[in-house]
Amino acid sequence: xxxxxxxxxxxxxxxxxxxxxxxxxxxxxxxxxxxxxxxxxxxxxxxxxxxxxxxxxxxxxxxxxxxxxxxxxxxxxxxxxxxxxxxxxxxxxxxxxxxxxxxxxxxxxxxxxxxxxxxxxxxxxxxxxxxxxxxxxxxxxxxxxxxxxxxxxxxxxxxxxxxxxxxxxxxxxxxxxxxxxxxxxxxxxxxxxxxxxxxxxxxxxxxxxxxxxxxxxxxxxxxxxxxxxxxxxxxxxxxxxxxxxxxxxxxxxxxxxxxxxxxxxxxxxxxxxxxxxxxxxxxxxxxxxxxxxxxxxxxxxxxxxxxxxxxxxxxxxxxxxxxxxxxxxxxxxxxxxxxxxxxxxxxxxxxxxxxxxxxxxxxxxxxxxxxxxxxxxxx
Numbered sequence: 001x002x003x004x005x006x007x008x009x010x011x012x013x014x015x016x017x018x019x020x021x022x023x024x025x026x027x028x029x030x031x032x033x034x035x036x037x038x039x040x041x042x043x044x045x046x047x048x049x050x051x052x053x054x055x056x057x058x059x060x061x062x063x064x065x066x067x068x069x070x071x072x073x074x075x076x077x078x079x080x081x082x083x084x085x086x087x088x089x090x091x092x093x094x095x096x097x098x099x100x101x102x103x104x105x106x107x108x109x110x111x112x113x114x115x116x117x118x119x120x121x122x123x124x125x126x127x128x129x130x131x132x133x134x135x136x137x138x139x140x141x142x143x144x145x146x147x148x149x150x151x152x153x154x155x156x157x158x159x160x161x162x163x164x165x166x167x168x169x170x171x172x173x174x175x176x177x178x179x180x181x182x183x184x185x186x187x188x189x190x191x192x193x194x195x196x197x198x199x200x201x202x203x204x205x206x207x208x209x210x211x212x213x214x215x216x217x218x219x220x221x222x223x224x225x226x227x228x229x230x231x232x233x234x235x236x237x238x239x240x241x242x243x244x245x246x247x248x249x250x251x252x253x254x255x256x257x258x259x260x261x262x263x264x265x266x267x268x269x270x271x272x273x274x275x276x277x278x279x280x281x282x283x284x285x286x287x288x289x290x291x292x293x294x295x296x297x298x299x300x301x302x303x304x305x306x307x308x309x310x311x312x313x314x315x316x317x318x319x320x321x322x323x324x325x326x327x328x329x330x331x332x333x334x335x336x337x338x339x340x341x342x343x344x345x346x347x348x349x350x351x352x353x354x355x356x357x358x359x360x361x362x363x364x365x366x367x368x369x370x371x372x373x374x375x376x377x378x379x
Contacts, residue, residue, distance in 0.1 A: 001156070001205050001206070001207055001217055001218040001219075001220060001324070002101075002102035002103075002104070002205075002206040002207065002208050002214070002217060003097075003098040003099065003100070003101030003102025003103070003104070003205060003206045004097075004098055004101065004203070004204070004205045004321055004324060004325045004328065005093070005094040005095060005096065005097025005098035005099075005100075005101065005203065005204040005205070006094055006097070006201065006202065006203045006204075006318075006321060006322055006325055007090045007091075007093035007094040007097070007201065007202045007203075008049035008090070008199075008200065008201045008202075008312065009049045009050055009051040009086065009090065009200050009201075010049075011049065011050045011051065011052070011053055011055070011056055012047055012048070012049060012050075013047065013048040013049065013050050013055060013056070013180070013199070013313075014046075014047055015040055015045050015046050015047060015048070016040075018040070018048075018055070018195075019036055019037060019040035019041070019196075021057075021058060021059050021062065021065065022036050022040075022059075022065060022192075022195060023036050023037060024058075024059040024065075025059040025062070025065035025066075032188075032189075032192065035189060035192055036192055036195075036196075039189075039192050039193060039196045040196045042285070043196045043197040043284065043285055044197070044282075044284070044285030044288075044306065044309045044310060045196065045197045045199075045309060045310060045313045046310050046311065047310075047311055047312070047313075048180070048197075048198070048199030048200070048312060048313035049199050049200050049201060049312065049313075050180040050181075050199065050200050051082065051086035051090075051178050051180070051181065051200050052064075052082060052086075052178075052180055052181055055180060055183065064183045064184075073242045074181075074242065074243070075241060075242060076239060076240065076241060076242060076243055076244075079119075079181045079182065079242075079243045080119055080120070080121065082178070082181050083118065083119025083120075083121070083178050083181060084119065084121045086178055086200075087116070087119060087125060087176045087178060087202075088125070088128055088129075088132070090176055090200075090201070090202035091114075091125060091129060091174050091176040091202050091204075092129070092132055092133065093202065094174060094175075094176075094202040094203050094204040095129065095133060095172060095174045095204040096133070097204065098172070098204040098205050098206050099133075099172070099204075099206060101206075101214075102206035102208070102214070103214045104170055104206055104208070106133050106134040106135045106136075107134075107135075107136065108170050109133075109135050109136070109139055109170050109171075109172045110139060110140060110166075110168070110169045110170050110171065111139065111140045111142065111159065111162055111169055111170070111171040111172070112126055112129065112130065112135060112139050112140070112141050112142065112171075112172050112174070113142045113143075113144065113155045113158060113159055113171060113172070113173045113174070114126040114129065114141070114142070114143045114144065114173075114174050114175075114176075115143075115144045115145075115147075115151045115152055115154075115155050115173065115174065115175035115176075115317045115318075116144075116145060116151075116175065116176050116177060116317070117145065117146045117147060117148050117149075117151060117177065117237070117316055117317060118177045118178045118179050118181065118182065118244070118316060119178060119181070120145060120146075124143055125143070125174070125176065126141040126142075126143045127141070129174060135172075142155075142158070144317075146237075147317070147347060147348075148235070148237070148316065148317070148347030148348045148351075149281055149283055149314065149316045149317055149319070149345060149346060149347045150281070150317070150345040150346055150347030150351050150352065150353045151175070151316075151317040151347065152173075152175045152203065152281075152316075152317035152318060152319065152320045152321060152345065153223075153281065153317075153320050153343055153344075153345035153353040153354075153355055154223075154225070154345075154353050155173045155175065155317075156173060156205070156207065156220065156223070156320075156343070156355055157220075157222075157223025157225075157353060157355050158223075159171035159173055159207035160207060160220040160221075160222070160223060160355070161222075161223070162207075163207055163208055163209060164222075167209050169208070170206065170207075170208045171206070171207040171208070172204065172205075172206055173204060173205050173206075173207065173321075174202070174203075174204045175202065175203050175204070175317045175318040175321065176201075176202040176318065177200065177201065177202075177315050177316040177317055177318045178200045179198035179199060179200060179313075179314070179315065179316055180198060180199060180200050181200075181243065182194070182198075182243035182244045182246070183195050183198075183243070184242065184243065184245070184246075190246065190247050190248060191246075193246075193248050194246045194248065197284060197309070197313050197314050198313055198314050198315075198316070199312050199313030199314065199315050200315060201312055201315035201318045201319070201322065202318055203315075203318040203319075203320075203321035203322055203325075204321070205321055205324075207220070210360075215362075216328065216331070216332055216359070216360060216361050216362070217359075217360050218324065218328065218357050218358065218359055218360070219357070219358045219360060220355055220356070220357060221267075221355060221356030221357065221358075222356070223353065223354065223355045224263065224266075224267065224353075224354045224355075225351065225352070225353055225354075226259075226263045226351065226352050226354075227349050227350070227351050228255060228256075228259045228349065228350040228351070228352065229259075231255055231349065231350035232349065232350075233249070234248075234249035234251060234252055234255060234350055235247070235248055235249065235252060235347070235348045235349070235350055236348065237348065252283075252284075252286070252287070252346075252350065253284065253286030253287045253289065253290040254290065255350060256287055256290055256291065256346055256350070256352070257290030257291060257293065257294045258294075259350075259352070260291060260294070260295070260344065260352060261294060261295065263352055263354060264295075264342065264354065267342070267354065267356055274296075275340055275341035275342060276301075276339040276340065276341050277301075277327060277339055277340065277341025277342065277343075277357055277358075277359060278291075278295070278297055278301040278302060278305075278341055278342060278344070279304065279305070279320065279323045279324050279327055279341070279342070279343040279344070279357065280302060280305040280323070280343075280344050280345075281305070281319055281320050281323070281344060281345035281346060282305040282306065282308055282309035282314060282319060282323070283314055283345075283346055284309075284314065285306075285309065287346065288302050288305050288306060288309070291344070304323050304326040304327045304330065305323050307326060308322045308323050308326060317345075320343060320345050323343075324343065324357075327359070328359065331359050331361075332361070335361075336359060336361060337361065338358060338359065338360055338361065339358065339359045340356070340357070340358040340359075341356075341357055341358070342354055342355070342356055342357060343355040343356075343357050
């Protein structure tokens with residue numbers, strides 16, 4: 001992973017203020033207002049970002065909080081129009097940052113992987129990015145749509161496999177998610193959960209061979225995908241008349257905690273030190289808590305996932321690169337040595353994506369993951 005770029009919209013959703021606006025809108029349904037206060041307080045988020053300035057309006061003037069305003073709730077067509085207008089600038093910002101950091105020009109990109117589950121339009125984001133970034137018109141375009149929160153790490157694993165099979169390849173991944181445009185005007189608990197911790201953001205990275213690197217990098221191991229048995233109904237997104245309708249089971253954290261160890265077992269080294277990197281997609285505070293407990297992780301292992309959740313919320317597929325960016329910055333600042341570990345992300349299915357990863361402070365003498373004992377970044 002030769003370069004990483006991230007971007008967020010200009011509008012900030014303060015968690016306390018957003019909860020108060022929603023509670024005001026739900027004043028006619030006291031139980032929902034009480035649930036809102038509890039959910040917003042316990043979800044581990046302090047700030048998020050949104051592309052939709054209407055969400056900062058008071059309840060009386062907010063189209064998304066129609067219980068109080070009486071205004072027409074945005075239709076799915078309107079939300080898709082907002083997505084089309086707001087997605088491209090953020091995607092471009094993140095992609096350009098990743099390309100500059102990696103030191104690659106548009107002419108060197110051979111593969112473009114675009115990722116999003118919160119909006120669609122045609123010609124798609126991939127075709128627009130080719131022209132806006134000046135990529136070759138023959139670049140291999142691979143759009144990943146509607147795969148949920150795990151799709152960002154799925155794209156990273158795919159890009160790794162592409163480069164492993166074709167060493168001259170350079171893959172650009174661009175993920176853009178505008179989750180807040182699907183905020184629902186509903187007192188139902190499922191809608192309140194979705195309203196409490198999802199945010200908007202874009203992330204990007206360049207995947208190539210180590211010989212193309214300019215500085216500290218992450219090396220990527222072979223990805224592993226898995227479906228968890230009997231969990232298909234635990235996380236559901238469906239297209240409704242007023243955005244995407246989201247259902248999140250309260251059992252998700254428990255189920256992830258119960259099944260992830262068996263998916264990790266084939267990748268773990270029994271005779272080596274404990275992995276020092278745990279880049280966990282912060283799909284919610286409960287998921288981080290569950291994995292911390294079942295895997296025996298310390299708060300230092302999960303600090304980057306918790307920090308991203310606190311400052312940005314869950315940005316669906318774009319989030320994992322925010323976690324990796326924070327991890328890399330801290331490792332560089334703290335003078336970390338070579339450190340191995342794992343990236344983990346989860347999505348509908350229920351599904352999981354796992355990618356072994358190693359931080360290299362320098363690119364000389366790059367070894368495959370697992371070629372030496374894993375180390376703590378404090379070693």
